[in-house]
Amino acid sequence: MNRLWQSLARLSLFTALVSGPAICQADVLYSVTDLGTLGGDYIYVSGINNRGEVVGNCTTNGLNVMHAFVYSGGSLADLGTLGGTNSYGYGINDSGQVVGAAYTGSDQDDAFLYSGGSMSDLGALGGSGGDARAINNHGQIAGGAWTSSDAELHAYLYSGGTMTDLGTLGGTRSQAFGINDSGQVVGRASVSGIADYHAFLYSGGAMTDLGTLGGTLSYAYGINNTGQVVGVAYTNNSIQHAFLYSGGVMADLGTLAGGYQSVAYGINSEGQIVGWSDASDAQQHAFVYEDGRMTDLNTEIDTNTGWYLEMATAINDGGQIVGIGAHATNVLRAFLLTPYPVLQISATSSNAIQIQFTAQASTGYLIESRDSLSSGAWQTLLVLDPIASIHTVVITDSLLPGRPARFYRVRSS
Known part of the structure; x- marks a missing residue:
């Protein structure tokens, strides 16, 4: 059964482009x-x-x-x-x-x-x-x-x-x-x-x-x-x-x-x-x-x-x-x-969004996104199968014109 591992990470595209990486961390760690x-x-x-x-x-x-x-x-x-x-x-x-x-x-x-x-x-x-x-x-x-x-x-x-x-x-x-x-x-x-x-x-x-x-x-x-x-x-x-x-x-x-x-x-x-x-x-x-x-x-x-x-x-x-x-x-x-994974999110020089977190050993993950916190279906960006060691996960998501914000979450599988 999947479990939510991370409070939602919101990326304001303007903030990412101007201020650099944003880090989202849940109150319950x-x-x-x-x-x-x-x-x-x-x-x-x-x-x-x-x-x-x-x-x-x-x-x-x-x-x-x-x-x-x-x-x-x-x-x-x-x-x-x-x-x-x-x-x-x-x-x-x-x-x-x-x-x-x-x-x-x-x-x-x-x-x-x-x-x-x-x-x-x-x-x-x-x-x-x-x-x-x-x-x-x-x-x-x-x-x-x-x-x-x-x-x-x-x-x-x-x-x-x-x-x-x-x-x-x-x-x-x-x-x-x-x-x-x-x-x-x-x-x-x-x-x-x-x-x-x-x-x-x-x-x-x-x-x-x-x-x-x-x-x-x-x-x-x-x-x-x-x-x-x-x-x-x-x-x-x-x-x-x-x-x-x-x-x-x-x-x-x-x-x-x-x-x-x-x-x-x-x-x-x-x-x-x-x-x-x-x-x-x-x-x-x-x-x-x-x-x-x-x-x-x-x-x-x-x-x-x-x-x-x-x-x-x-x-x-x-x-x-x-x-x-x-x-x-x-x-x-x-x-x-x-x-819980801490998402580090930033905009890359190639006009994309980079998401990074540390994955635990022997744990699978689903990384998902959507454009609104209150509506719309979560879209799967990546499915990660479990591997035997602690490792850093880095993925990129396309940065589309006219999108004011994007929300990301990580779930264990």
Whole structure:
């Protein structure tokens, strides 16, 4: 069934010719999709790839059994375990490969890679288990694993079948949470013993302490392909704030209006950041941060949906966001936010109208137009079949003499 994805975009031909591109953006910026469950009462989402596939973990029976899942094509797929009871999905790349942690038959929690329909155990650093938190588009994996005799827990980089110990910042603990396509790894590492964790960036064979916002602790959760890092750090007042580390500087992202604390979990190639912040109501609110501004995602969706968005955990390059929120029944559920297309419309030098927007992966579109907002049939300009990647759509429409205005809309199919 077709659905209207975009409020009407009106192009005044005079405006386009004199002032350049016009951009139309709906007041409601995202659609909300409930990801469902595997039959249980708890669900958590950790990542989303550029095809819109989501990874996380969900109970299959009440609150007792937890399994990793992938959400794709409108349904959840249970990934199973390594022979034990529970599993947890943490990361997914654009090929659909999933990493996480799963219990073995001996109740050991081991890192896994799920690829080609099967789950494989990645082993450890000589100790009894670990986890896999992130995977890039080259199949490189980052996580944490126990060393010999379970003496220390260290971050690792798994590449080409080999697990490499990334060390620590002087203590006995480190854990990786994110990796980009250049193989740069971020996470947290202790600077002494198991205390005072600091965010780190591992690049070029060396682990760098990213510091804090004046306090004693910081964690790095995400990194994009330009090397920008996000996470949480304590201020000199021991308050946790979301941060962006870029160009060698850690910047405090602040909070929503009236808020006290915040955390950033994910960043995409456009520099859009997601996480949560409290606000004047002392409740957690999912946010998106871009162009120097933190916005409550609850103000960007249709309030009639019954959703209250509490935490955003990941964002892909198309701006799709996943997280956790309360539904109309006041039960915590996982959500997927998909941005409505923003039409950029301009007149070309060849006396035509150019329409441009970003299309989501695996989504078909119909682009339509008419000369009056109140009457006349919508005419189809183009039918776009779904393709597997995020892409920019550019089409042209003839600019006819004597036409004072034209209206355009985009529908999903």
